[in-house]
Amino acid sequence: MSEVVNGAVKALNDKMDGQGFDGTAKFHITGEGSLMIDGDGARAGDEEADVTLTADAETFEAILNGDQDPTSAFMSGKLAVDGDMGKAMQLAQVLS
DSSP states (O other), X not given: OOHHHHHHXXXXXHHHXXXXXXXXXXXXXXXXXXXXXXXXXXXXXXXXXXXXXXXXXXXXXXXXXXXXXXXXXXXXXSSEEEEOHHHHHHHHHHHO
C-alpha cells in the first residue's frame, strides 16, 4: 500500500478514537489504493463494502483535516459515492 493509504488509516483510526463503523465502507484514493472502515476501525484493504467513496488524495486529506465538508465535496463532484447513501451519511458524521 502507498504511504498515503497508510497515513489515512492511521488518521482515521485516531479520528474514530476506537469506535467502529456500523457497516462497511471503502475509501478509494485515486492513484494510491483503498482502505476499509468497519466495526473494527480502519485498515488498508480493497473488499466489497456497503458504500464506496472515491476521491483524489488532496480531497481525501482535506476531508480528514476538516478543511472540506464531505457533503459539499460530493455536491461539487470531488467525491463520488457508490452504494448505500445512508451509510455514506453515517460515515460523514463519524468523520466530522
